[in-house]
Amino acid sequence: MSAVRILAVDDSASMRQMVAFALRAAGFDVAEAEDGKIALDKARNDRFNCVVTDVNMPNMDGISLIRELRQLPDYRYTPMLMLTTEAGLDKKQEGKAAGATGWIVKPFDPEQLVATIRKVMG
Amino acid sequence: MSSIDLTQFQATFFAESREGLDAMEAGLLALEAGTANGETINTIFRAAHSIKGGSATFGFRAIAETTHLLETLLDQVRGGQRAVDAETSDALLIAVDVLRGLLDRVEAGDSNTQGDASLNARLEQLLLPAATAATKKTAATVQPNPLGWQIRFFPQPGMYATGNDPLRILRELAALGDCNTCCDVSALPALHDLDAAQAYLGWNIELRGDISRAAISEVFAWVEDECALEIVALIPPVVAIDPIVAAVADAPIAATSAVAAHDHGDSSIRVAVAKVDALINLVGELVITQAMLRQQSAHLDPGAHDLLLVGLTQLDRNTRDLQEAVMSVRMLPVEFVFSRFPRLVRDLGARLGKKVRLRTSGEGTELDKGVIERIIDPLTHLVRNAVDHGLETPDKRLAAGKDAIGTITLSASHQGGHIIIDVVDDGRGLDRQRILAKAAERGLPVSDTMSDNEVWKLIFHPGLSTADSVTDVSGRGVGMDVVKQNIAALSGEVDIESQVGVGMRVRIKLPLTLAILDGMSVAVGGEIFILPLSYVIESLLPGTDDIKRIAAESRMLRVRDEYLPLMAMADLYHIPPATTAERSTSVVVVVESEGRKLALEVDELVGQQQVVVKSIESNYRRIHGVSGATILGDGRVALIVDVGGLSRSLIRAA
Numbered sequence: 001m002s003a004v005r006i007l008a009v010d011d012s013a014s015m016r017q018m019v020a021f022a023l024r025a026a027g028f029d030v031a032e033a034e035d036g037k038i039a040l041d042k043a044r045n046d047r048f049n050c051v052v053t054d055v056n057m058p059n060m061d062g063i064s065l066i067r068e069l070r071q072l073p074d075y076r077y078t079p080m081l082m083l084t085t086e087a088g089l090d091k092k093q094e095g096k097a098a099g100a101t102g103w104i105v106k107p108f109d110p111e112q113l114v115a116t117i118r119k120v121m122g
Numbered sequence: 123m124s125s126i127d128l129t130q131f132q133a134t135f136f137a138e139s140r141e142g143l144d145a146m147e148a149g150l151l152a153l154e155a156g157t158a159n160g161e162t163i164n165t166i167f168r169a170a171h172s173i174k175g176g177s178a179t180f181g182f183r184a185i186a187e188t189t190h191l192l193e194t195l196l197d198q199v200r201g202g203q204r205a206v207d208a209e210t211s212d213a214l215l216i217a218v219d220v221l222r223g224l225l226d227r228v229e230a231g232d233s234n235t236q237g238d239a240s241l242n243a244r245l246e247q248l249l250l251p252a253a254t255a256a257t258k259k260t261a262a263t264v265q266p267n268p269l270g271w272q273i274r275f276f277p278q279p280g281m282y283a284t285g286n287d288p289l290r291i292l293r294e295l296a297a298l299g300d301c302n303t304c305c306d307v308s309a310l311p312a313l314h315d316l317d318a319a320q321a322y323l324g325w326n327i328e329l330r331g332d333i334s335r336a337a338i339s340e341v342f343a344w345v346e347d348e349c350a351l352e353i354v355a356l357i358p359p360v361v362a363i364d365p366i367v368a369a370v371a372d373a374p375i376a377a378t379s380a381v382a383a384h385d386h387g388d389s390s391i392r393v394a395v396a397k398v399d400a401l402i403n404l405v406g407e408l409v410i411t412q413a414m415l416r417q418q419s420a421h422l423d424p425g426a427h428d429l430l431l432v433g434l435t436q437l438d439r440n441t442r443d444l445q446e447a448v449m450s451v452r453m454l455p456v457e458f459v460f461s462r463f464p465r466l467v468r469d470l471g472a473r474l475g476k477k478v479r480l481r482t483s484g485e486g487t488e489l490d491k492g493v494i495e496r497i498i499d500p501l502t503h504l505v506r507n508a509v510d511h512g513l514e515t516p517d518k519r520l521a522a523g524k525d526a527i528g529t530i531t532l533s534a535s536h537q538g539g540h541i542i543i544d545v546v547d548d549g550r551g552l553d554r555q556r557i558l559a560k561a562a563e564r565g566l567p568v569s570d571t572m573s574d575n576e577v578w579k580l581i582f583h584p585g586l587s588t589a590d591s592v593t594d595v596s597g598r599g600v601g602m603d604v605v606k607q608n609i610a611a612l613s614g615e616v617d618i619e620s621q622v623g624v625g626m627r628v629r630i631k632l633p634l635t636l637a638i639l640d641g642m643s644v645a646v647g648g649e650i651f652i653l654p655l656s657y658v659i660e661s662l663l664p665g666t667d668d669i670k671r672i673a674a675e676s677r678m679l680r681v682r683d684e685y686l687p688l689m690a691m692a693d694l695y696h697i698p699p700a701t702t703a704e705r706s707t708s709v710v711v712v713v714e715s716e717g718r719k720l721a722l723e724v725d726e727l728v729g730q731q732q733v734v735v736k737s738i739e740s741n742y743r744r745i746h747g748v749s750g751a752t753i754l755g756d757g758r759v760a761l762i763v764d765v766g767g768l769s770r771s772l773i774r775a776a
Contacts (some may be wrong), residue, residue: 012172013392014135018128018179056171058164070283077319079285085175085193093347101285102344107178107186110128119290 003029004121005046009039009053009065010083015106019052019083022110023117036060040068043075050121051080052104052113055091063091063098070099079120083108128180135176136229137392139185140222142169144461147218151464153206167196173221184237185224191245192217198249213244215465270299270331271338274352276306276324281348288321294341299331330356395491398451405441405448406734412441413731413755449638454494456534456543457485462498463505463532470509477516477527478509484534489541493612493632497543500605504545504628505530507602512549512626522623524548540656543630552578552620575717578618582606610766613654613749615716641733641752643760644711644724647697650760651724652733652752657765659712659719661727679710679721686712687772690723694747694768695761715769722763735762746771 006028010016013034020030031046033039037059043051051069053062060068062082069075082095082103092103104116149166152158174189192214198204206214220238227235273295277288295301306324310316329338338353339346419427419434460482471478489497513519513528520526531546554577561568561580568580584603609616614632633639633656641652642661668680669688679688688710691697710721733752738745738761749764 011168012135012176013138014131014176015172015179017134018131021131054175056168058168077282077285083175085171085178096284096344096347099284106175107181119294120285122287122290122293 003027004050005029005031005048006050006052006117007031007033007039007043007046007048009033009036009051009057009062011035011054011057015054015083018110019113022114023052025110026114026118028117036062036065036068039065043069044072047074049078050117051075051078052083052117053080054083055095063095063100066095066100067098081116081120132180132229134392135180136225139173139176139225142173143218143222143225145169147215147465148461150206150211150214150218151468154211154468155464163196163200167193167200170196182224182228182233184235185221185228188217188221188224188237188242188245191242191249192221195245195249210248213241213248216241217245270356271327271329271333271335272352272354272356273327273329273338274324274350275327275342276350277321277345278348278350279320279322281321281345282319284345284348286345286348288323288325291341291345292325292327295327295329295338298333298337298341299329302328302330324350328356398448401448402452405445406736409441409445409732409734410753410755410757412437414757417755445638449490450488452491453488454491455485456487456489456494456541458494459498459501460485460532460534462502466502466505467509467530470506474510475515476509476513478513479527479529481529481531482533483531487534487536487541489534489632490634493541496608496612497630497632500608500630501532501543501545503601503605505532508545508547508549508626512547512551514550537631541632541634543632544627545630546625546627548625551622551624551626552581552618553622557581574620575618578620581618582616613656613766639733639735639752639762640730641762642711642730643728643754644691644709644722645726645728646691646695646724649695649697650728650754650758651691651695652760652762653711653713653722654749654762654765655730657713657715659714661709661711664710681712681721684719686719686721688721688723689768689772691763692723692725694722713765713769715766718769718772720765720769720772722768733760733762 004027006023008016008019008023008030009032010019011034016032016034020032023030031042031048033042035057036053039051039053040060042048051066053065055062066080066082069078069080079101080099082091082100083106084091084095084103085106095103101120104113146166146169149158149162149169152162153166170189170192174186174193177183177185177189195204195210195214199206199210204210220241224235224237275288275291277286281288292301292303296303304326306326307322309324310322316322335353335355342349342351342353415434416438419431422431424431463482464480467478467480508530509528513530514522514524516526519528529548531544533544533546535542554574557577557580558568558570558572561583566580566583568577581602582605606616609630609632612632614630617629617631618626619629620626639652640655642655642658643650643652645651662681664679664681670678670680670685672678677688678685680686690708708723708725709727710723711727712719712721714720735750736752738748738751747764747768748761749767750762751759752762754760
């Protein structure tokens with residue numbers, strides 16, 4: 001089986017790079033997107049096995065992204081995780097309603113992230 | 123501790139956090155000025171949010187702490203529970219400053235730096251009245267762990283639609299301890315009714331081991347709304363356990379999320395300046411090699427080598443395009459400098475009791491990064507002066523029939539190969555009489571017949587620029603000599619226009635870039651010198667009658683009706699006269715700097731070309747009369763003449 005492909009979405013370059021780096025180091029094939037709109041475009045033109053997205057972003061936030069992605073046949077059952085801070089916990093329900101698989105609370109250790117993704121990906 | 127080294131992302135974090143703070147500051151000022159739009163508060167909030175997320179991840183506690191308070195406060199603003207009054211605005215702006223300082227300290231390696239306790243207290247104080255709803259802690263009741271747990275887990279049919287898989291949850295449970303799983307298939311329909319996308323199975327699980335309830339809850343955290351779940355302790359300890367998983371109590375903060383955002387995230391990459399500079403350097407070398415090829419190919423027979431020559435012409439064009447493209451990478455919009463002034467003007471105006479309106483235009487005008495960075499100080503000085511000494515107090519303005527609010531206008535524009543930056547105020551203007559009086563008092567050569575222009579130039583004189591003379595000489599001129607020096611160091615010029623009671627304009631004229639220069643190459647005794655083309659007025663062959671010797675060392679050249687000081691380049695740079703070139707047949711190039719003309723005598727005009735400027739100062743030391751050097755097509759080094767410096771030294775000598 002080919003490498004698991006993950007789409008990492010965050011408007012903060014340092015967070016995005018960190019997420020991408022950690023996942024790549026763990027052997028995942030990672031694509032990056034700076035906001036929901038770009039992510040949606042990439043997801044449409046490509047096929048990812050998992051999406052990890054920040055919630056609060058310009059142009060299109062993470063929850064709208066997840067809602068949009070769930071409408072696409074290719075992403076109906078794809079695990080999609082939100083990266084959220086504890087202040088953003090009220091977003092969890094909204095995110096779940098939009099179709100999010102789960103969330104990872106910032107700040108997180110890169111290894112914690114990798115472990116969570118591994119679990120989700122089986 | 124993580125085995126992944128986070129330090130490599132810190133540089134990005136610092137850079138983006140500073141940009142975030144700039145955006146916050148601009149947004150807060152816009153809120154205050156009433157020029158904010160619906161997206162402004164979201165931009166501000168997002169900046170705080172990102173900095174907080176990053177700082178917490180990288181372990182910068184002080185920053186995380188302050189941004190957390192900031193974020194909470196901003197979230198209330200965003201949710202409409204709080205208006206941005208002067209007090210809030212002040213605190214938020216101070217927070218921006220404090221965070222800038224913290225970023226600097228942390229970046230310098232002090233990752234244990236302490237936050238500003240008084241600021242944090244101030245933010246907390248602001249949060250107090252509205253905080254009741256915001257923070258509600260989950261009551262964490264610590265209980266001894268039982269021997270194990272009995273778990274009933276029945277997913278809802280739609281669980282797969284959120285990407286959750288019961289199998290994952292079962293695996294995670296199995297990883298926690300000794301797991302005995304019993305599958306309940308009673309809900310499974312007949313095969314032809316089965317929808318593969320639905321979840322039909324349920325599980326009864328006996329999980330044994332020293333496992334905390336929290337660990338189990340965590341496994342189910344994502345799906346607690348998508349399943350029927352019961353978790354019961356196997357052998358109940360002293361305290362009875364609530365059979366329902368306690369959901370994390372969410373604060374009922376208004377969830378205002380959907381935001382129709384319009385700002386376009388520009389697609390850009392962040393590159394170290396050193397890399398860009400290396401690129402520019404390499405292109406510079408390429409330009410030199412290319413010039414060399416062109417020079418060598420001039421001897422070739424066009425008939426025999428036509429393809430080669432066509433190729434070289436093509437290379438010539440490509441090199442030029444490449445050079446332009448690479449140079450443009452270093453260009454930054456002037457906005458980079460202008461964006462700092464709203465805050466400065468606001469704070470200064472408030473402190474001095476003046477009402478100031480700041481207008482900016484031409485923010486998109488691009489300038490070389492090196493020039494931008496070095497223009498910040500002089501420009502800050504000019505703006506400060508304009509607010510401090512140029513603008514009158516509101517009552518005085520009203521008395522003079524002016525708008526009580528003073529206006530300072532910053533504008534940038536292209537003009538030929540230059541960038542013009544204007545700092546204009548509608549204040550009281552310069553006072554001619556007082557400047558003249560003060561200059562005379564300082565022993566400067568002045569007279570009442572001097573033109574306004576000459577009088578205004580006096581404020582650049584170090585003697586008039588000292589602090590004690592400022593406030594009495596119509597207030598202008600603090601450090602103006604330094605401003606002028608700074609700008610001259612950028613090969614720029616400063617020009618002043620002023621009218622009493624109407625205002626003053628300081629105009630800065632700067633070269634587009636410091637790395638490439640259009641030059642006129644001239645031969646002097648076997649050496650080649652480059653005269654920056656922007657200074658060159660004309661070149662001429664003077665008749666012997668036109669040259670007047672005034673003293674033994676001093677000659678003047680008559681150009682039409684003007685007499686200009688004439689200097690031989692060979693004398694200025696101590697070059698023995700070339701054997702072939704006779705003095706009598708020499709050529710004169712007239713140059714102008716800061717409004718003063720000067721005639722330079724050279725042996726021969728060689729041509730015009732673009733040269734790549736190499737610094738002598740950074741490789742050797744500063745040499746009087748030389749602003750830099752370049753490498754010619756044939757590999758020889760040519761010095762670039764510092765016309766401004768020559769002209770200034772001439773004035774001093776006079």
